[in-house]
Amino acid sequence: xxxxxxxxxxxxxxxxxxxxxxxxxxxxxxxxxxxxxxxxxxxxxxxxxxxxxxxxxxxxxxxxxxxxxxxxxxxxxxxxxxxxxxxxxxxxxxxxxxxxxxxxxxxxxxxxxxxxxxxxxxxxxxxxxxxxxxxxxxxxxxxxxxxxxxxxxxxxxxxxxxxxxxxxxxxxxxxxxxxxxxxxxxxxxxxxxxxxxxxxxxxxxxxxxxxxxxxxxxxxxxxxxxxxxxxxxxxxxxxxxxxxxxxxxxxxxxxxxxxxxxxxxxxxxxxxxxxxxxxxxxxxxxxxxxxxxxxxxxxxxxxxxxxxxxxxxxxxxxxxxxxxxxxxxxxxxxxxxxxxx
Amino acid sequence: xxxxxxxxxxxxxxxxxxxxxxxxxxxxxxxxxxxxxxxxxxxxxxxxxxxxxxxxxxxxxxxxxxxxxxxxxxxxxxxxxxxxxxxxxxxxxxxxxxxxxxxxxxxxxxxxxxxxxxxxxxxxxxxxxxxxxxxxxxxxxxxxxxxxxxxxxxxxxxxxxxxxxxxxxxxxxxxxxxxxxxxxxxxxxxxxxxxxxxxxxxxxxxxxxxxxxxxxxxxxxxxxxxxxxxxxxxxxxxxxxxxxxxxxxxxxxxxxxxxxxxxxxxxxxxxxxxxxxxxxxxxxxxxxxxxxxxxxxxxxxxxxxxxxxxxxxxxxxxxxxxxxxxxxx
Numbered sequence: 212x213x214x215x216x217x218x219x220x221x222x223x224x225x226x227x228x229x230x231x232x233x234x235x236x237x238x239x240x241x242x243x244x245x246x247x248x249x250x251x252x253x254x255x256x257x258x259x260x261x262x263x264x265x266x267x268x269x270x271x272x273x274x275x276x277x278x279x280x281x282x283x284x285x286x287x288x289x290x291x292x293x294x295x296x297x298x299x300x301x302x303x304x305x306x307x308x309x310x311x312x313x314x315x316x317x318x319x320x321x322x323x324x325x326x327x328x329x330x331x332x333x334x335x336x337x338x339x340x341x342x343x344x345x346x347x348x349x350x351x352x353x354x355x356x357x358x359x360x361x362x363x364x365x366x367x368x369x370x371x372x373x374x375x376x377x378x379x380x381x382x383x384x385x386x387x388x389x390x391x392x393x394x395x396x397x398x399x400x401x402x403x404x405x406x407x408x409x410x411x412x413x414x415x416x417x418x419x420x421x422x423x424x425x426x427x428x429x430x431x432x433x434x435x436x437x438x439x440x441x442x443x444x445x446x447x448x449x450x451x452x453x454x455x456x457x458x459x460x461x462x463x464x465x466x467x468x469x470x471x472x473x474x475x476x477x478x479x480x481x482x483x484x485x486x487x488x489x490x491x492x493x494x495x496x497x498x499x500x501x502x503x504x505x506x507x508x509x510x511x512x513x514x515x516x517x518x519x520x521x522x523x524x525x526x527x528x529x530x531x532x533x534x535x536x537x538x539x540x541x542x543x544x545x546x547x548x549x550x551x552x
Numbered sequence: 553x554x555x556x557x558x559x560x561x562x563x564x565x566x567x568x569x570x571x572x573x574x575x576x577x578x579x580x581x582x583x584x585x586x587x588x589x590x591x592x593x594x595x596x597x598x599x600x601x602x603x604x605x606x607x608x609x610x611x612x613x614x615x616x617x618x619x620x621x622x623x624x625x626x627x628x629x630x631x632x633x634x635x636x637x638x639x640x641x642x643x644x645x646x647x648x649x650x651x652x653x654x655x656x657x658x659x660x661x662x663x664x665x666x667x668x669x670x671x672x673x674x675x676x677x678x679x680x681x682x683x684x685x686x687x688x689x690x691x692x693x694x695x696x697x698x699x700x701x702x703x704x705x706x707x708x709x710x711x712x713x714x715x716x717x718x719x720x721x722x723x724x725x726x727x728x729x730x731x732x733x734x735x736x737x738x739x740x741x742x743x744x745x746x747x748x749x750x751x752x753x754x755x756x757x758x759x760x761x762x763x764x765x766x767x768x769x770x771x772x773x774x775x776x777x778x779x780x781x782x783x784x785x786x787x788x789x790x791x792x793x794x795x796x797x798x799x800x801x802x803x804x805x806x807x808x809x810x811x812x813x814x815x816x817x818x819x820x821x822x823x824x825x826x827x828x829x830x831x832x833x834x835x836x837x838x839x840x841x842x843x844x845x846x847x848x849x850x851x852x853x854x855x856x857x858x859x860x861x862x863x864x865x866x867x868x869x870x871x872x873x874x875x876x877x878x879x880x881x
Binding site for chain 1: 670673682684686687689859860
C-alpha cells in the first residue's frame with residue numbers, strides 16, 4: 212500500500228479521523244507550549260482530570276448505542292456519591308483507619324453502585340415498559356435524582372471523609388493515577404462487552420433496528436433495562452471519582468458534564484440514532500478534548516473560549532462524518548449506513 | 553355530551569393546575585389574589601415566548617436547545633451596543649436589533665440543520681456552546697447594570713397597576729403584550745398559512761412532505777430563524793425587566809422550557825403541538841416554581857416536583873399509546 216492510500220484508508224473511518232485529530236492537537240499543543248505541555252506534571256494532571264467525565268461519556272455511549280440517551284447521568288453520579296459520602300461521614304467518621312476504613316470504603320462503594328443500578332432500573336422501566344421517549348424520561352428522572360440529592364443534603368456539600376477515600380481519586384499505583392486505571396479497566400470491559408458478548412450484539416442490533424430486533428424474538432424490554440442499569444452504575448462510579456477528587460459530595464457537582472459527555476460520545480463516532488459506535492472512538496474523543504483543554508489552558512485561553520472551541524469541533528466532526536452517513540429523517544430511522552470504502 | 557378526554561395533555565395539565573390552585577387557596581386564602589395572578593403572568597412572559605418557539609421546533613420534528621444562548625447573545629450584545637454607541641435609541645429599535653441578531657444566529661442553526669442535514673439535537677448542543685463561548689470570550693462577560701434609559705422606560709410601562717386590600721402593590725408590565733403578540737403571530741403562521749401546514753407536514757413525516765412538494769429545507773430554515781428571532785425578543789425583554797444585562801443569565805433554562813412544552817402535549821417525534829397546551833405547560837411550571845411553598849412543600853423539593861410532573865405528563869400519554877398499539881397488534 213502506498214503512503215497516500217494508507218492515509219486515505221485511515222481517514223475513511225470516524226475513529227481514524229479522530230486519531231488524526233488527537234495526534235494533531237497533541238502535536239500543536241506540544242509545539243506551542245513545549246516546556247509546559249510536555250512536562251511530567253501536565254501529563255499526570257491530565258491523567259487525573261479526564262477519567263471522571265470520560266466514565267460519564269461511557270455511560271451515555273451505552274445508552275446512545277440503543278438509540279436512546281441518558282441525560283440523568285450527572286444526577287445519578289451526584290446522588291450515589293452523596294449516599295456513599297453520608298455512609299463514610301455519618302457511620303464511619305473521619306477517624307477510621309486500616310482494615311475498618313477499607314471495609315467502610317467497600318461498603319460505601321457497594322451502596323453507591325446499588326443506587327446507580329436502582330436509578331438505572333427506574334430509567335429503564337420508564338423507557339422500556341412505559342414507553343417514554345428516553346430524552347424526556349431521563350430529563351425528568353435526572354431532575355428527580357438531583358432533587359433528592361438536594362433534599363437529603365439541603366443543598367450543601369457532605370465532607371469529612373476518612374483519608375482512605377482520597378486514594379480513589381488521587382492515588383497512584385506504580386506511578387499511574389488510580390482514576391486512569393479505573394477508566395482503562397471500564398473502557399476495556401465495555402469494549403469487550405460490545406464486541407464479544409451476546410448482550411453487546413443485542414445492544415447494537417436494537418439500536419440499528421428496534422423493530423427487527425423485536426421480530427428476531429429479542430427481549431427488548433430486558434435489554435433496555437439492563438443497558439440503563441449499566442449506564443447508571445457507570446455514572447455512580449464517576450460520582451465516586453468526583454467525590455474523592457473533590458473530597459466532598461454535593462448535588463450540583465459536574466453540572467456542565469452532561470453536555471460534555473454527550474459531546475464526547477458523538478465526537479467519538481457514536482451514532483445518536485443508535486447502532487453504531489466504538490469505545491476506541493470515545494477514548495480518542497476524550498483524549499482530543501483533554502489535550503485541547505489543557506493546551507488552551509496553558510496558552511491562557513479562557514474557559515469560555517474552550518467552550519466555543521468544543522462546540523465548533525463537535526459540529527466540524529459531525530459535518531465530516533455526515534458525508535453520506537446520517538440521514539436525519541425524523542420518524543424514519545436511517546437506513547443501514549454504507550459500508551466504509 | 554362531550555366526555556372529558558384525559559388522554560389529552562391539555563386537559564390533564566389544566567386539571568393539575570386547578571387542583572394546585574385549590575390546594576394553595578386552602579392552605580393560604582390570600583393565594584387567590586391580583587398580586588399572585590400578576591406575579592404568575594409576569595413570570596410567564598420570557599418562559600412563554602421561549603416555549604412558543606420551542607413548540608414550533610418540536611412541531612417541525614426537530615429540537616432546539618440553543619435558544620437560551622441565542623437570547624443571551626442577542627440581549628447582551630444589543631445592550632452593550634446601546635450603552636456604548638447609541639444610548640438614546642428608542643426601545644422599539646433596540647428590540648428590532650436584538651431580534652435581528654437572534655434571527656442571524658438562528659440562521660446559523662438553520663444552515664447546519666437544513667443545509668448539511670445534521671441531527672438537530674447535536675447541532676444545537678454544539679451551537680449552544682459556540683454562541684455562549686463567543687459571547688463570553690469576545691463580546692463581554694461583565695454585568696451591565698446601568699441599562700440605557702429607553703430600556704428602563706420600557707420596563708416601567710404598565711398595563712395595569714393597583715393596590716391590594718392589604719396595601720401591597722401589584723402591576724402588570726406591557727411586556728406581557730409581547731407574549732400575546734407572539735402567540736397570535738405564531739398561531740396565524742401555524743393555522744392560517746401554507747407555511748404552517750408545511751411545518752406540521754414535515755414534523756409528521758419528512759419523506760411524505762417532500763413528495764407532496766414541500767420544500768423541506770426552506771421550511772426548516774424558516775423555523776430556526778423564527779426561533780432565533782423570538783429568542784432575541786425574549787432576551788431583550790428579560791434584560792429590560794430584570795434591569796440588568798447579565799451574559800450568564802438564561803442559559804440553563806432550555807430543558808425546563810422544553811419540558812413545559814412537552815407537558816403541554818407537543819411530541820418529541822414531531823407533528824403534534826398546540827399553543828394552548830404550551831401555555832398551560834408554562835403556567836404549571838411557573839406555578840410550581842413560585843408557589844410550591846404555599847401548599848406546604850419545602851422549596852428544596854422543587855426539582856423533584858418538576859421532574860415528577862414531566863414523567864407523569866409524558867408518561868400517561870406514552871403509556872396509553874403503548875396500550876393502544878398493543879390492542880391493535
